Amino acid sequence: TETAAGGDDAAAAGACEPADVTLVGQVRTESNPYEASWLDGGDAFAEQVGLTQERLTYDSDSTRQQEQISQLLAGDTECLVMNILPNGDSDTPPIVEGAEAAGAYLVTQWNKPADLDVTDYDSWLSHITYDGVESGKQIGDALAEAIGGSGGVVALQGVLDTAAAKDRFVGLEESLAANPDVELLDDQTANFSRAEALEVTKTLLTKHGEDIKGIWAANDDMALGALEALQQAGRDDVAVVGIDAVPDALTAIQDGTMTATVSSDGPWQGGIGLAIGYCVATGELAVEDIADEDRAWFAEQFLIEQDNVADFVSPETSEADFACDSLFSRSQGSMS
Amino acid sequence: MTTNLQAQPEARVPAPVHALEVRGLVKSYPGVKALDGVDLVVRQHEVLGLAGENGAGKSTLLKALVGLVRPDGGEIWVRGEKVRLRSIVDAADHGIGMVFQEQSLVPNLTAAENIVLGSEGPGVRRGVYRWNTMRRLAQEQLDKIGSHIDPLARTDTLSFADRQMVEIAKVLRIEERTSHPPVIILDEPTSVLESKEIETLFTQVRRLREFASVVFVSHRLDEVLDVCDRVAVLRGGRSVGEVPAADAAPAELHRMMIGSTGGDDHYHGASAAVRSDERSDEPRTPRLVVRGLSGKTFRDVDLDVHAGEIVGIVGVHGSGREDVCRALFGAEPTTAGEVVLDGERLDLSGTRAACAAGVGYVPAERKTEGMVGPMSVADNMTLTKQHSRCTGPLVRPRKQATLVDRWIERLSIRTPHRGTAIQRLSGGNQQKVVLARWLVAGDVRLLLLDHPTRGLDVGARSEVYRLMRELAGSGVATVLLADSLEEAIGMSDRIIVMSDGRATTEVAAPAGGKPTPLDLVKEMV
Amino acid sequence: MSTPVITKPAADAVVPVRPTLGQRLTSFMPVIALVVLLAALTIADPGFLTLNSLTAAVRTSAPLVVLAAGATLVVLCGGIDLSIAALCSLATVFFALWLPDLGGLTTVAVIAATAAIGALQGLAHVLLRIPSFIVTLGGMSIFSAIALVISDAGPIRVVDRDVTNWLTLYVGGVVPMSFVVALVVVAVISLVLRLTPLESWIRATGYSESAARLAGTPVDVVKVAAFTVSGACAGLAALMLVSRNFSGSPSMADNLLLPAVAAIVVGGTAITGGHGSLWRSLAGALVVTLLRVGLPIVGVPSAYEQILYGAIIVAAVALTLDRSKVLIIK
Amino acid sequence: MSLRDAGPPIALVVIFGVFAVLSPDFRTVSNVQNVLDAAAVLAVVTCGISFVLMMGSIDLSSPGIMGASAITVALLVANNRNDNDLGVLGVVVAVLLAAGLGCLSGLALVVLKVPSFMTTLGISAVGLGVATLMFAGVQPNVSDTMLQGWAVERFLGLAYLTWIALACVLVGWLVQRYSRLGRYAFAIGGAEEVLALSGVKVAPYKVAVFTMAGAFYGLAGVMVTSQLGAGLVQAGRGYDFSAITAAVVGGTLLIGGRGGILHSTVGVLLVTVLTNGLVQVGVSPYWQGGVQGLIVVAAVAAAVIPQRRRNQVTK
Numbered sequence A: 001t002e003t004a005a006g007g008d009d010a011a012a013a014g015a016c017e018p019a020d021v022t023l024v025g026q027v028r029t030e031s032n033p034y035e036a037s038w039l040d041g042g043d044a045f046a047e048q049v050g051l052t053q054e055r056l057t058y059d060s061d062s063t064r065q066q067e068q069i070s071q072l073l074a075g076d077t078e079c080l081v082m083n084i085l086p087n088g089d090s091d092t093p094p095i096v097e098g099a100e101a102a103g104a105y106l107v108t109q110w111n112k113p114a115d116l117d118v119t120d121y122d123s124w125l126s127h128i129t130y131d132g133v134e135s136g137k138q139i140g141d142a143l144a145e146a147i148g149g150s151g152g153v154v155a156l157q158g159v160l161d162t163a164a165a166k167d168r169f170v171g172l173e174e175s176l177a178a179n180p181d182v183e184l185l186d187d188q189t190a191n192f193s194r195a196e197a198l199e200v201t202k203t204l205l206t207k208h209g210e211d212i213k214g215i216w217a218a219n220d221d222m223a224l225g226a227l228e229a230l231q232q233a234g235r236d237d238v239a240v241v242g243i244d245a246v247p248d249a250l251t252a253i254q255d256g257t258m259t260a261t262v263s264s265d266g267p268w269q270g271g272i273g274l275a276i277g278y279c280v281a282t283g284e285l286a287v288e289d290i291a292d293e294d295r296a297w298f299a300e301q302f303l304i305e306q307d308n309v310a311d312f313v314s315p316e317t318s319e320a321d322f323a324c325d326s327l328f329s330r331s332q333g334s335m336s
Numbered sequence B: 001m002t003t004n005l006q007a008q009p010e011a012r013v014p015a016p017v018h019a020l021e022v023r024g025l026v027k028s029y030p031g032v033k034a035l036d037g038v039d040l041v042v043r044q045h046e047v048l049g050l051a052g053e054n055g056a057g058k059s060t061l062l063k064a065l066v067g068l069v070r071p072d073g074g075e076i077w078v079r080g081e082k083v084r085l086r087s088i089v090d091a092a093d094h095g096i097g098m099v100f101q102e103q104s105l106v107p108n109l110t111a112a113e114n115i116v117l118g119s120e121g122p123g124v125r126r127g128v129y130r131w132n133t134m135r136r137l138a139q140e141q142l143d144k145i146g147s148h149i150d151p152l153a154r155t156d157t158l159s160f161a162d163r164q165m166v167e168i169a170k171v172l173r174i175e176e177r178t179s180h181p182p183v184i185i186l187d188e189p190t191s192v193l194e195s196k197e198i199e200t201l202f203t204q205v206r207r208l209r210e211f212a213s214v215v216f217v218s219h220r221l222d223e224v225l226d227v228c229d230r231v232a233v234l235r236g237g238r239s240v241g242e243v244p245a246a247d248a249a250p251a252e253l254h255r256m257m258i259g260s261t262g263g264d265d266h267y268h269g270a271s272a273a274v275r276s277d278e279r280s281d282e283p284r285t286p287r288l289v290v291r292g293l294s295g296k297t298f299r300d301v302d303l304d305v306h307a308g309e310i311v312g313i314v315g316v317h318g319s320g321r322e323d324v325c326r327a328l329f330g331a332e333p334t335t336a337g338e339v340v341l342d343g344e345r346l347d348l349s350g351t352r353a354a355c356a357a358g359v360g361y362v363p364a365e366r367k368t369e370g371m372v373g374p375m376s377v378a379d380n381m382t383l384t385k386q387h388s389r390c391t392g393p394l395v396r397p398r399k400q401a402t403l404v405d406r407w408i409e410r411l412s413i414r415t416p417h418r419g420t421a422i423q424r425l426s427g428g429n430q431q432k433v434v435l436a437r438w439l440v441a442g443d444v445r446l447l448l449l450d451h452p453t454r455g456l457d458v459g460a461r462s463e464v465y466r467l468m469r470e471l472a473g474s475g476v477a478t479v480l481l482a483d484s485l486e487e488a489i490g491m492s493d494r495i496i497v498m499s500d501g502r503a504t505t506e507v508a509a510p511a512g513g514k515p516t517p518l519d520l521v522k523e524m525v
Numbered sequence C: 001m002s003t004p005v006i007t008k009p010a011a012d013a014v015v016p017v018r019p020t021l022g023q024r025l026t027s028f029m030p031v032i033a034l035v036v037l038l039a040a041l042t043i044a045d046p047g048f049l050t051l052n053s054l055t056a057a058v059r060t061s062a063p064l065v066v067l068a069a070g071a072t073l074v075v076l077c078g079g080i081d082l083s084i085a086a087l088c089s090l091a092t093v094f095f096a097l098w099l100p101d102l103g104g105l106t107t108v109a110v111i112a113a114t115a116a117i118g119a120l121q122g123l124a125h126v127l128l129r130i131p132s133f134i135v136t137l138g139g140m141s142i143f144s145a146i147a148l149v150i151s152d153a154g155p156i157r158v159v160d161r162d163v164t165n166w167l168t169l170y171v172g173g174v175v176p177m178s179f180v181v182a183l184v185v186v187a188v189i190s191l192v193l194r195l196t197p198l199e200s201w202i203r204a205t206g207y208s209e210s211a212a213r214l215a216g217t218p219v220d221v222v223k224v225a226a227f228t229v230s231g232a233c234a235g236l237a238a239l240m241l242v243s244r245n246f247s248g249s250p251s252m253a254d255n256l257l258l259p260a261v262a263a264i265v266v267g268g269t270a271i272t273g274g275h276g277s278l279w280r281s282l283a284g285a286l287v288v289t290l291l292r293v294g295l296p297i298v299g300v301p302s303a304y305e306q307i308l309y310g311a312i313i314v315a316a317v318a319l320t321l322d323r324s325k326v327l328i329i330k
Numbered sequence D: 001m002s003l004r005d006a007g008p009p010i011a012l013v014v015i016f017g018v019f020a021v022l023s024p025d026f027r028t029v030s031n032v033q034n035v036l037d038a039a040a041v042l043a044v045v046t047c048g049i050s051f052v053l054m055m056g057s058i059d060l061s062s063p064g065i066m067g068a069s070a071i072t073v074a075l076l077v078a079n080n081r082n083d084n085d086l087g088v089l090g091v092v093v094a095v096l097l098a099a100g101l102g103c104l105s106g107l108a109l110v111v112l113k114v115p116s117f118m119t120t121l122g123i124s125a126v127g128l129g130v131a132t133l134m135f136a137g138v139q140p141n142v143s144d145t146m147l148q149g150w151a152v153e154r155f156l157g158l159a160y161l162t163w164i165a166l167a168c169v170l171v172g173w174l175v176q177r178y179s180r181l182g183r184y185a186f187a188i189g190g191a192e193e194v195l196a197l198s199g200v201k202v203a204p205y206k207v208a209v210f211t212m213a214g215a216f217y218g219l220a221g222v223m224v225t226s227q228l229g230a231g232l233v234q235a236g237r238g239y240d241f242s243a244i245t246a247a248v249v250g251g252t253l254l255i256g257g258r259g260g261i262l263h264s265t266v267g268v269l270l271v272t273v274l275t276n277g278l279v280q281v282g283v284s285p286y287w288q289g290g291v292q293g294l295i296v297v298a299a300v301a302a303a304v305i306p307q308r309r310r311n312q313v314t315k
Ligand SMILES: Nc1ncnc2c1ncn2[C@@H]1O[C@H](COP(=O)(O)OP(=O)(O)OP(=O)(O)O)[C@@H](O)[C@H]1O
Pocket: B029, B030, B032, B033, B034, B052, B053, B054, B055, B056, B057, B058, B059, B060, B061, B101, B414, B424, B425, B426, B427, B428, B429, B455, B457
């Protein structure tokens, strides 16, 4: 008894005609602006090479993600390119192993167990993420500065069992260590959700009242929920920071109601994963030629505040971003 | 007796227009022809009795008359006009209404709402309730039958008999609905009433005759003959004849019902059929000894039942006798007392322990407590004594089939097949299956029977009596909550009178020395 | 008995009892629904009907089948178990945590633990008389909290794959072992029910609890047993997930709750209890799986996918539910 | 209210008391206001589901229906996606759409004879699909001042939304007590077959109840949109189970024919006080869900103790 799924033609790199390549982008849901823009970026890249992208969503449901992928890998995998947002860290290994066994080209983003090494695999071309510790610290520092270096803040955490949530919180702790007069009054989870953030913030506002000078949110959706709560409580003296640079957050920063966010470039993420896969599949790039530090890397990110927000309002991806010879130009270095 | 004292429409116009006429009505269910060409005439201003064995097709016929059963063939004529009754509303518009065999009230509504349900009239304006009007409407109906219940009481807080009164009050609303004399159908309305309530009901029925026609079903044949003007008899889904009530005897009716000259009249002769009495002299330890049993609704009950003895318990509503039975079966918590069965303490913590100890219980509420409706006759019959169909832990379908078929035969249960869902059987036949449940293994030592003959026809009833005696003969101790005082007297060797949760008196009732109903009633009040 | 008083009525012999074609069909409806769905997907995308694809689909369905099978017992008893998915997630964490110490015994230990937890819920239900909906809804949040805390809110890698590897093999090269195990679970439970009094006890409890109790059916024991098996199945499903994901995580199976309940209902088991079977849930789970993986793979856009999913599960139940067994549809 | 119904209110008082003792932050007036404000949306959803539960049916459609209505209202009032500015009319249309979806689940129940568990689950998926279609990848943000004002402006210390919720509870109570629809919904839960025997056609009432429930969910979706200032597909996430929990905890049982709007509202307050109190007393976020589950089970257990009987049926 041996495995039936998958082909034995694994990683026969570079054999595909451009027209034979199948492009698949998979995110959690199309009802989240950031993730929807990711798929749009994928479409843009596909158009650029005269193909279409198959858009898959799994509704934040890990099992469903696995199910879709194993079904996908049971089909024709020879020239299959997948740009995947794993739901959580633990969802990455089975995806990677499935792709490896089937010989499909895979790029993952955001979530990966730290000890899973991309260079151990042939089909898993690259893993891209933003440095969560760094972004958590950057907005922490921005928050500290906004409240004048001292005072109480509360933290809204993301989905507790994701690396993004944990890393960002570690970043906040680093920032707090560097700003000894800023006190963390409370931390609660609002699961990356705007609605939950609204409720939790309301409760925290009654609990800590005037002591709250700032709110640190692990993403912009929660920051926006917190802003609503502040507005409803008639508080305009509280600084709010988030991460993701979603359009609404940028508007809020322009208006001055929000202090800072960190850019995550959805359209670029949607395109770049497919571009890496496409270049390898069509033989323009060989896996062996990808430098080890480009197999798992942090993408460039920017702290966005009122003074530079105008530069980010309409994120543009250019064809040049996806050219086979400049795929890794946004790298900020290898994940340690 | 109620011979035709009331004004009958004597004026015989050439073609008399009947209130209701049925011609050749046919209805089949999978495996059974419930109606096989029934003809029936209901005259204006008469009370027509409908008699027949369990499963003869009475309920089916009546349901067809109120549009609940769509007949396969035949005709229904109302006041000389051929009709098709599509629904109960349709029937009501034709002036036909019915009180069903199984109670049909919404338990969590008030009595008033139940009475006007579906025809609230001025009680609801533009979808909005007018509670005062509603109460008044209901009160009018209740007044008709002289009931004193609070119209705004929730129905599930009422006693069974009061609920029956609510049902009758409800069907009388039909008077308000039509200008013609209505036809009111009562399917076994008395089976759960006390004698006083029955009298009230009969007064009502006689009153109704003045402006309506009534169809009345009961298995108590003397009662049928008492209240009806004429009795029609069904057998096997066919009309087999009719008799004027004035000059018929129960035995004659019974003969028509079963289609042969049946044996002795078990109904009235019950007390005659009593077994050997040699054992009455020497004292023996009773099989069941109850001492000081107390619970929510009863206190300090002492009770002895010997092997082979049938002990009846009588008492009015609220006497607590049902709860004593349930307590002995572990289905009702007790607060004090001791129960010993055959020298061993009986575990009252649950029904399972009771079953294991050889106690059997037949509840009064057959539909909800006695049977599992969608399950087959066979599975209902072997539900308790699983070992009777098993070898070791394994079910043996063949063994079950043989066993069940034997009991179907033995108790003459009318069912197309042992695999038929029990809910498709007539009430009486359902009851036989429930009773058989305790007998299939032959290991029951104490039987607690709460109204075991409720809804049974005369034949089935005497069959059950015979069975009870046979069981007693084989040493089973029986506690009987009888359906009527006569039954209690006829079947019991001893009768305990309960009132207010206490066993007050004990009356011996040996064969040949039976008390009269009057004797008992004296003890009860 | 002496003289027969009641004559056998002639009517009994008239109409032979044989299930009508319609009745026969209703018991096959879940399978028919499955075939129709498969055909529709194949028409939408002819590439869908390949051996590889079917193999992947049944492999995918295995944990869902097991979860649904266990919960079917609870539903047949007239209750519901909303905790299966959370318990399954918790079990993946147990497995990952215990594996280093217990090695080969982990499988047994995890299934025993979830069975015990299931039993505990059953006991709370029958002893405290709390509706199963509430007990298991509470269980759901309690198990999630425990899983979150003991896992330190993150996935735990399973490095030693030897213990779960057998589940990833293929029987005869095509049938995934995990699906075979799921089939065995369904078959064994069904057989045990069929061959022993358990089936009639469970049905009686589901159709009419008070009648069952007054007939001496061990209602409470039956219910606790159903919850225990349901818990054990959650443990087994966890094993399958771990074998597939190489890790345990506190929310891994959480999203399988509604699909599992949908599988039970789509199979035609009455949510009110009494009527239904594990085979029906098996077919239901396959239908649900095909919808979950099939619709996106044949290229239905995600918004339309949800609309289609909603419409199809309702249509499937309309097809499979035997209404002669369930008089009132709530 | 009979003694039988007293359990949940007592539990509410006890839990409130315990938190008040444990946390000075909890027992402030502003926190009580906060609890009431926080209960508003759940109260409206629960109003709708209570009628369904009273019939003995179940309703899992609120996530989808709320999502669809949230996006609809956000796109119809003044917003950043288009030039619509329908104001109150937009709210009405969203509620009507929601009522239409509710009506669909009712129709599927009575026409196709599919259990409500499934029809509402299906309709929820359909609603989410419709919402996702309208969402089209770009967050619709509300700039309508009326809608924004509902969440911000206050009357007697409570947000307008809270007053809307109170009005819903009142309307629900009147419907339940004085309308044929309400009483029949109650009766359907008590003995559906009997209504048919009395010549009442239950199907239209069932459809009407699901339609009314849909309308309540629609209004709740609008309220969430007002609070968040944006139309979210996920506006109704989790409200299905929390509304059922609240209703059951308050004594509107799943078997039907029991409880009612006031019972359910007590349940809503109980659940909201719990959520708020656990944060106030500083229970770790990891444990909050678990503690809440435990207390809900305990509260229901305590509430059923006085009603316990030997041969009681518990499903
Ligand atoms: N819904 C049904 N499905 C199948 N068979 C039925 C159904 N209703 C009645 N029957 C069958 O039709 C026959 C007539 O039943 P019916 O209830 O009319 O008898 P009945 O005369 O009222 O008996 P009882 O005195 O016991 O009430 C019985 O054999 C019964 O099993």
